[in-house]
C-alpha cells in the first residue's frame with residue numbers, strides 16, 4: 001500500500017485532508033472530545049473506524065465494542081505495538097521498561113517478570129492485602145480527625161495509594177509530610193498528566209519528572225544491591241529483580257529495572273487514587289445508592305475489617321464499583337500501533353499505523369448497554385440482585401495481551417478502599433452546595449473536576 005489516503009486502497013475513511021494542515025478536525029476539549037469522536041464514528045463507514053491526519057501522521061480511530069474487540073482481543077498480537085513519539089527521545093529514547101516498550105521479547109520478559117513477582121509479593125495474596133488494609137485504616141483515622149470539614153481528597157488518596165506501591169517495590173513507607181515523598185508524588189502526577197499530551201508536546205515536563213523518578217529509583221537500586229544478601233528471600237520487588245539479573249544478565253539489567261520501576265509508579269498510583277475520587281463523586285451524587293451499599297456491608301460484614309475474600313458476598317457493592325468504573329471510564333482511550341500489516345473489519349491497516357481505541361465509547365455503546373447514560377449498578381446484577389453479571393464490553397483495564405499489568409492489584413485496592421469508606425462514613429456534598437458534576441477532564445486519564453465532600457461518620 002502506498003501513502004494512506006482516507007477511504008482509498010482499503011484505508012479507513014475520514015474527513016478530507018489539506019496539505020500541511022492535515023484533517024482539520026476540531027475535537028474540542030474534555031468530554032466534547034469524546035462526543036466528537038463518536039459523532040465522526042457515526043459519520044463514516046461501519047460507524048466505528050475512521051482515519052485522521054494529525055501532526056503529519058495518520059491515526060486510525062476505533063469506536064464501540066465490536067471494533068475495540070477486533071483490535072484489542074481478536075487481533076491482539078497485530079495491534080500490540082506502541083507508537084514512537086519524538087518526545088519519548090527525551091525520557092525513554094530506547095523504549096525500555098514496559099509501558100512504552102515495543103512488542104518484542106524484551107517487553108514480554110519485563111512484563112512477565114514484573115507480573116509474576118508482584119503477584120508473589122501479594123497480587124491476590126495476604127501480605128499485599130495487609131498493606132492495603134493498613135493504609136485504609138490510616139486514611140480513615142485522618143478522615144475522622146477532619147471532622148465535618150469539606151475536603152478535596154485527591155492528595156490524601158494519592159499519598160495512601162503511593163505508600164502501598166512504594167512498600168511493595170522498595171520496602172519504603174513514607175510519612176505524608178516527608179519532602180522526598182512529596183517530590184515523588186509530584187513526579188508521578190506529572191508523568192500521568194503529561195503522558196497524554198506527549199503525543200503532541202516536546203515532553204519537557206515529562207522528561208524532568210521521569211529524570212526525578214529515575215534518580216530516586218537508581219539510588220534505591222544501589223542501596224538494595226549493597227544491603228541484599230544473595231540467596232536470601234527477597235524483601236521487595238527490587239531484591240527479586242536483582243536476583244533475576246544474577247540468573248539472566250542478558251535480559252535483565254539495572255537500566256531496565258529503573259524503567260520498570262518508573263512505569264510501576266507512573267501507572268500504578270494515580271490510576272487507583274483517581275478512580276477512588278470518582279467513587280466519592282458518584283456516591284455523593286447518588287446518596288440512595290450509597291445507603292444501599294452501606295446496608296449491604298452492614299448486613300453481611302458488620303463492623304469488622306473488609307477483606308478481599310468478602311467480595312463475592314457483596315454483589316451490590318461490587319456492582320456499584322463496576323458501574324462507577326464504566327460511567328467514569330478513567331482510561332478513556334488506549335493507544336496502540338500495528339505490529340504488522342493487518343485489517344480492522346475490511347479496512348487495511350499498514351504496519352506501524354497508530355490506532356486509538358475509545359474505551360469510553362465501549363462503555364457507552366448502546367449496542368452493549370441499555371440506557372448507557374443512566375447510572376445504574378443494577379446492570380451488573382442478575383434479576384434478584386444476588387449475583388454479578390459479567391459484560392464482555394466492560395474493559396476499564398483494557399483487554400488482551402497488552403491490557404493492564406496491575407489489574408489484580410488495582411481491583412483489590414479499589415474494593416478494599418471503597419467498601420471500607422462506605423462502612424464507616426457517609427460521603428456528602430457540603431450543605432448549600434450543588435452535587436459535583438460528572439463531567440470529566442481529559443488528561444492522560446479522564447479525571448473528575450475538583451470537588452469537595454464531607455466524610456460524616458456512620
Ligand code: HEM
Nearest residue numbers: 098099267268271272331334397398402403404405406410
Ligand atoms: C484502577 C486502576 C488501574 C486502571 C484503570 C488501569 C488501566 C490500564 C490501562 C487501560 C492500560 C493500557 C492497556 C492497553 O494499552 O491496552 C494499563 C496498562 C498498564 N498498567 Fe494499569 N491500570 C490500573 C492500575 C495499575 C496498577 C496498580 C499497576 C501496577 C502496579 C498498573 C500497571 C500497568 C502497566 C505496567 C501497564 C502497561 C502494560 C503493557 O504495556 O504491557 N496499572 N493500565
